Amino acid sequence: MVAKKKRQFPLDGFQNRCSTLKSGRSYKNPAEAMLYNLLKAEGWEVTKAGYPDFICRRGDEVMLVEVKPDKNHRLKRRQSEAMKALAKQGVKCLRWSPDEGFRDINNISDDDDIYTSSSSSLAIPTTFNETPLEELARELTEEGFDGAMAFILKHDPARIRAALELARHKRGRIKNLPGYVRYLVQTPGEIPKVPDPGDKYLKGKYSDMIRR
DSSP: OOOOOOOOOOHHHHHHHHHHSOBSOOOSSHHHHHHHHHHHHTTOEEEEOSSSSEEEEETTEEEEEEEOSSTTSOOOHHHHHHHHHHHHTTOEEEEEETTTEEEEGGGOOGGGSSSSSTTOOSOOOSSOOOOHHHHHHHHHHHTTOTTHHHHHHHSOHHHHHHHHHHHHHTTTTBSOHHHHHHHHHHSSSOOOOOOOTTOOGGGTTTGGGBOO
8 A cells, every 4th residue: 555645835836936026126115125135145035926025945945924014013814824824834934024033923823913813803903002193104114105104294194094095996007106195195186085996087187107
């Protein structure tokens, strides 16, 4: 009787993906830029993947890294579940922040994550309560906005929130989301609410900001 081979996670797929993604890009997110330089100095081939933030390869080693601006920014529920599932298949999955460094996903308990327990349906931070301004700054930073808090303190937060919501609604058609938010906030006039599906608003006044 032939013994069954232990199922291995297909790392070749990740390696092939690494070779096709763009690398060596300029990161506007300070935390991502810092980690990118650290990994490159250690000999890792680093590619930006969206989620997780980085796919890293060094020889036969492959690891996935989700970057957070500080240790109080937790993984989202779906991020945690996906990374833990990959870790069970043998893929090295890490969370990294400038003030904490690397943390293996296997060492992050549910109580230490963004939700209080695996049965909770609410994504409520257990150790970090954000003010509305901090929440807005975090969302802007996650969208690649540089100097988010300074920008918020200089402009009307409600106006910035409206601009961010409109930009997210038009994601994929806008060349530069952070630049588009700045443009909306700094241009006199009312920022329109997120339009209904099919609205042709952006084809007019802001058509120069949209990828054709």
